[in-house]
Amino acid sequence: MSAGGVSGQARALKVLAGFLSSNRVPQAILFHGPAGVGKALAAGEFAAALLCEKPPRGGVRGCGACAPCAAFAGGRHPDFIRVDAAYQACLRQEELAKQKSLRIGTVREARRAMETSAILGGRKVAVVEDAEGLEIEAANALLKILEEPPPNAVWILTSSRRDRLPKTVLSRCAAVAFAPLDEETVERILAEQGVGSEDAAAAAKDAGGSAGRALELSRRGYPRALISGAASPAEASESLGPDLPSARTQAELALFALRQELWRSWKEGRTPLAEASRALGVIRELGESLRANVDPKAVVLLACLEARKAAS
Numbered sequence: 001m002s003a004g005g006v007s008g009q010a011r012a013l014k015v016l017a018g019f020l021s022s023n024r025v026p027q028a029i030l031f032h033g034p035a036g037v038g039k040a041l042a043a044g045e046f047a048a049a050l051l052c053e054k055p056p057r058g059g060v061r062g063c064g065a066c067a068p069c070a071a072f073a074g075g076r077h078p079d080f081i082r083v084d085a086a087y088q089a090c091l092r093q094e095e096l097a098k099q100k101s102l103r104i105g106t107v108r109e110a111r112r113a114m115e116t117s118a119i120l121g122g123r124k125v126a127v128v129e130d131a132e133g134l135e136i137e138a139a140n141a142l143l144k145i146l147e148e149p150p151p152n153a154v155w156i157l158t159s160s161r162r163d164r165l166p167k168t169v170l171s172r173c174a175a176v177a178f179a180p181l182d183e184e185t186v187e188r189i190l191a192e193q194g195v196g197s198e199d200a201a202a203a204a205k206d207a208g209g210s211a212g213r214a215l216e217l218s219r220r221g222y223p224r225a226l227i228s229g230a231a232s233p234a235e236a237s238e239s240l241g242p243d244l245p246s247a248r249t250q251a252e253l254a255l256f257a258l259r260q261e262l263w264r265s266w267k268e269g270r271t272p273l274a275e276a277s278r279a280l281g282v283i284r285e286l287g288e289s290l291r292a293n294v295d296p297k298a299v300v301l302l303a304c305l306e307a308r309k310a311a312s
């Protein structure tokens, strides 16, 4: 089952289609699940269906023909807001790169917009992407909104870190779970994005069910030589990009790929459980230190050495 580009999420789409066809749409819904599996895409499709005058029954999308659908497709529906870093950058008239978290002022502004009556006469819909990025004051402001939303307002939150959302916010939301994608689906999504079949298959294998991560892997140069042992740990570390942001992203991908390879190696009986879990623990800690600004080259070097030690 797929709807408007959302693939491999039959269960989640069925729940959403059920909300639409029964006309019982919760006013606060949380799409949760791993990063890069289609939550934001599904939130857009669901929002389009909520705003459409005659959404096709049984699906999760707009009709594509009515005035609200045309406005939505053109990115100019007056009753829809996507509350994300770009929205905040626009409100604050700041650079996009500066928006590290969603602030209380951003949530309040979205609230004001959501409290006005619908310009096209239907619902008003807000999508809060990566809601774990809300600062605590912003999350509390959102909670107040979710406690008493105006009757025609629907708030859709997406998160790949549900554990980082306040329980009070979680308790207000109807949760819809998004699952990791199977490899075949990830490969197909990559092919649709123009990735060659060999690269798509390699990236899908190591992406842990995340099409977003697989795309990153294939676009940024995948550290396959690092895993296969063709590159030494020092070479792998030196091959990281020259600027810090890209080196950090590549290092994150390298750590993820090393963890996947350790899992595979344990499952296939090539590495004993104790060795694999010790190395996985060290690599996880290295991931934390990467987020705490430790040099990505040092992190990759140490992680590669750990993985080699476990495999030997």
Ligand SMILES: [Zn+2]
Residues within 6 Å of the ligand: 051, 052, 053, 054, 055, 062, 063, 064, 065, 066, 067, 068, 069
């Ligand atoms: Zn429509």
